[in-house]
Amino acid sequence: MRFRICDLAFGLMSLLCIQFDSARAEPLSEAITMQLNPTVCALSVSDKLCKTTVHVQWRATQDESLCMIIVKRPDIKQCWEHYTEGTYNVDLTFDQDVIFQLRDLELQNTLASATLRVIREALQYRHRRRDPWSLFG
Amino acid sequence: MQGSLIKQICIITLLTWSSHVGAADKCEQESNECTAIGKWNVGMAIGVGARSNPLLEGKSIPLVLVPTISYYGKHFFLNNLDFGWTLHDSASSSISFIASPGYDRVFFYRYDLQNFFVINQVVNNGSTATTTGQAFVSTDPNPDIQIGAQYIIRRYPDRSRDITYLAGPEWTFQIGKVSGQVDLLHEVTGKHDGNEIRAALKFPLISSLQSLSCSVGITWKSAAVVNYYYGDEAIYQGDSSLSPFIKVSYSRPLGTKWKLLAFIHYEQLGSSIANSPIVAMDHVNSGFVGALYAF
Numbered sequence: 001m002r003f004r005i006c007d008l009a010f011g012l013m014s015l016l017c018i019q020f021d022s023a024r025a026e027p028l029s030e031a032i033t034m035q036l037n038p039t040v041c042a043l044s045v046s047d048k049l050c051k052t053t054v055h056v057q058w059r060a061t062q063d064e065s066l067c068m069i070i071v072k073r074p075d076i077k078q079c080w081e082h083y084t085e086g087t088y089n090v091d092l093t094f095d096q097d098v099i100f101q102l103r104d105l106e107l108q109n110t111l112a113s114a115t116l117r118v119i120r121e122a123l124q125y126r127h128r129r130r131d132p133w134s135l136f137g
Numbered sequence: 138m139q140g141s142l143i144k145q146i147c148i149i150t151l152l153t154w155s156s157h158v159g160a161a162d163k164c165e166q167e168s169n170e171c172t173a174i175g176k177w178n179v180g181m182a183i184g185v186g187a188r189s190n191p192l193l194e195g196k197s198i199p200l201v202l203v204p205t206i207s208y209y210g211k212h213f214f215l216n217n218l219d220f221g222w223t224l225h226d227s228a229s230s231s232i233s234f235i236a237s238p239g240y241d242r243v244f245f246y247r248y249d250l251q252n253f254f255v256i257n258q259v260v261n262n263g264s265t266a267t268t269t270g271q272a273f274v275s276t277d278p279n280p281d282i283q284i285g286a287q288y289i290i291r292r293y294p295d296r297s298r299d300i301t302y303l304a305g306p307e308w309t310f311q312i313g314k315v316s317g318q319v320d321l322l323h324e325v326t327g328k329h330d331g332n333e334i335r336a337a338l339k340f341p342l343i344s345s346l347q348s349l350s351c352s353v354g355i356t357w358k359s360a361a362v363v364n365y366y367y368g369d370e371a372i373y374q375g376d377s378s379l380s381p382f383i384k385v386s387y388s389r390p391l392g393t394k395w396k397l398l399a400f401i402h403y404e405q406l407g408s409s410i411a412n413s414p415i416v417a418m419d420h421v422n423s424g425f426v427g428a429l430y431a432f
Contacts, residue, residue: 045175124174125164126209127226129216129233130309130316132339132352135384135402135423 034058034112042119049095056088071099172209180205184427191418192244200425230310239301241366301326314341331361347389356380367413378407399426
């Protein structure tokens, strides 16, 4: 019985760790990691767009030549040649998740990926007041 | 003339109106019937319009810049100068407890807020906030005040009409495409302790991208309300009054932020208001054509 409880606890912890990692970054290669700051933009009911400066940082265990791109944003691209780490700041305005990727110089292979997520406050609706008595009602 | 035209339009509407499409049971998106909870809606209408002032020597009130603001919480709502708490809300009916400013003050004070927040309400006379009701009336000859053969012209009634609020239950409903509203209100700001009933029905004529509708309604005011605005202990005491109105309104979106708005409104003043010595007209006409910008 004790063994089963430990198994269950380990399983839950593993599941939580996987979910946490997937929220921060998705390393495709153990040798290269990428982190974003911030990782989440929360939109309130009255907000339509996220507008923030995103700090991107990557590290590698050996010299790498790579480029950082943002999916569906061909105007943003930053490359490094023979570096083990790099940082990049970019001002972004967006209303959907933004996917950052590290790719080789030919942009063919994805080496690491991280997602800046947009969380919207759940909108609830109600009926407007019916006011035919008023002038513009 | 204007009133009879509106009446004819409404009668035709009533005769031809036959489609009954129920409103959406549940609000799931922004629409004419539904709005997002927790979101402020602010707008400004720019246009040309005016409301007549029935007071003796009263000047028409221009309508040029008309702000509008609303906010809906889960139960609370603010609708320009009205606010309330909704106890029950469904597609077919809503019951709220509301508070709304006393309406007649607009004729005495040019800068009453109701002369600006017209979109959902409106009007004045050219006087300032400190000198109001500057109408003059020729009274019957009175030995005490008669001088020779001349009548004394009395300044009447030179007193202030304070801002008042009325509060009470409001029932609004939807039957097919027709929407209705009934307010039972009592003055709660300690000025005259009067009562008011506001009721109206709105009949849509066109409700596609553009909207054309006709509304008919009444405003009943108790004697306390009538006399607070139009009476004087020494000269005139009115009874309760019943004032019917008719209105035709039109709107059409102009892009995502702008909307074309227009209305004409005719109100027949109750006899106890129209018979007051400071009232020169027995009706009020209003009209506006302009564009509303939603921020």
